[in-house]
Amino acid sequence: MAQKEMNSMTEEEILRDFKEQGMPAFRARQVYQWLHRGVHSFEQMTDQSKQTRGLLAEKYYISVATIEKKLISNYDNTIKYLFRFADGEMVESVLMQYRHGYTICISTQVGCKMGCTFCATGQGGFSRNLTPAEMLAQVQAAQQDAGVRISNIVLMGMGEPLDNYENVLRFLELVSSERGLNIGMRHISLSTCGVVDKIYDLADRKLQLTLSVSLHAPNDQIRSQTMPVNHKWGVDELLKACRYYSEVTHRRISFEYAMISGVNDSDACARELGRKLRGTLSHINLIPVNQVTGTGYHSASVERQQAFIRILEKNGLTATVRRTLGSDINASCGQLRRRQQEEVTGL
Numbered sequence: 001m002a003q004k005e006m007n008s009m010t011e012e013e014i015l016r017d018f019k020e021q022g023m024p025a026f027r028a029r030q031v032y033q034w035l036h037r038g039v040h041s042f043e044q045m046t047d048q049s050k051q052t053r054g055l056l057a058e059k060y061y062i063s064v065a066t067i068e069k070k071l072i073s074n075y076d077n078t079i080k081y082l083f084r085f086a087d088g089e090m091v092e093s094v095l096m097q098y099r100h101g102y103t104i105c106i107s108t109q110v111g112c113k114m115g116c117t118f119c120a121t122g123q124g125g126f127s128r129n130l131t132p133a134e135m136l137a138q139v140q141a142a143q144q145d146a147g148v149r150i151s152n153i154v155l156m157g158m159g160e161p162l163d164n165y166e167n168v169l170r171f172l173e174l175v176s177s178e179r180g181l182n183i184g185m186r187h188i189s190l191s192t193c194g195v196v197d198k199i200y201d202l203a204d205r206k207l208q209l210t211l212s213v214s215l216h217a218p219n220d221q222i223r224s225q226t227m228p229v230n231h232k233w234g235v236d237e238l239l240k241a242c243r244y245y246s247e248v249t250h251r252r253i254s255f256e257y258a259m260i261s262g263v264n265d266s267d268a269c270a271r272e273l274g275r276k277l278r279g280t281l282s283h284i285n286l287i288p289v290n291q292v293t294g295t296g297y298h299s300a301s302v303e304r305q306q307a308f309i310r311i312l313e314k315n316g317l318t319a320t321v322r323r324t325l326g327s328d329i330n331a332s333c334g335q336l337r338r339r340q341q342e343e344v345t346g347l
């Protein structure tokens, strides 16, 4: 029988398995706790007998994230990790220090199918989904390496979380579980390019997580140029789903808007955005677009950013320019992996 990935299992599932095998219930709890403390092997579960450890190793395996590369910012304490999984695939995570604690930005897929033209990950294509355990392993590995306790998680690394929906939901359940890392939903943000059917589904689950929506344009004409997903669900359909989300969950939506010079940064764009978002429970994060080689995009000027904010505020909206951490090592998510691939393949 195929081995099961044990750190993707809930405590109840482990309990059920153990019962079937005639093992006592308290063992399931102990093993679950070990897994969520981030052990790499069953041998590290020192309160289990040698026989139990052997049995576990026969039936299950533990997914881990190994540090392939690590970059530390000279400006702040931001650390960017390139993690490798058992099959050799790699993803990026970023650990950031804020006044209120440590936040990690994790990846949910190796690559991405969505193909946004400004995004390094999108340009690199799609390889595979991450398992819940592989998402968890990024948090655990960063915590262990940096020797800190992470209090906030953002699903804003490589990949589209709502395109790996079941695994992401399971990850959320694991990471927020009391005997797991116990990071509450209010401390977790999920960023999506606008997979509308899943936004409705997520809303109905009434989780208290923060939804970030990568809008990046006020209308279909501009949005379809940079974000292919817009052909499937247009701006109006997306905003309708967002309004539903905040009505059902009473949570404020955070709209991401990467400002690209000459593409989406005009006063007319700001006015149209202001008109469409007016009255929604939201906050707008303006992000100076990170330059990605080959895209030809440049960040909007500081003047344009300020003008944009003024127009949005006139519409009763709140907008801020997102503080960029680790700008010297950043080069936007997806780039580190791309560079590593280029080094290996000599591209």
Ligand code: SAH
Binding pocket: 118, 119, 120, 155, 156, 157, 158, 159, 160, 161, 191, 192, 193, 212, 213, 214, 256, 258, 287, 288, 289, 290, 291, 292, 332
């Ligand atoms: N797939 C999800 C989450 C990962 S991308 C999404 O698209 O929302 C995380 C954020 O980075 C998104 O808001 C995305 O639009 C943004 N992003 C991607 N490439 C960027 C770039 N070159 N400059 C600025 N933001 C970028």
Ligand code: SF4
Binding pocket: 112, 113, 114, 115, 116, 119, 120, 121, 122, 123, 157, 158, 159, 160, 192, 193, 214
């Ligand atoms: Fe995928 Fe998000 Fe990048 Fe678009 S911005 S290609 S959805 S990771």
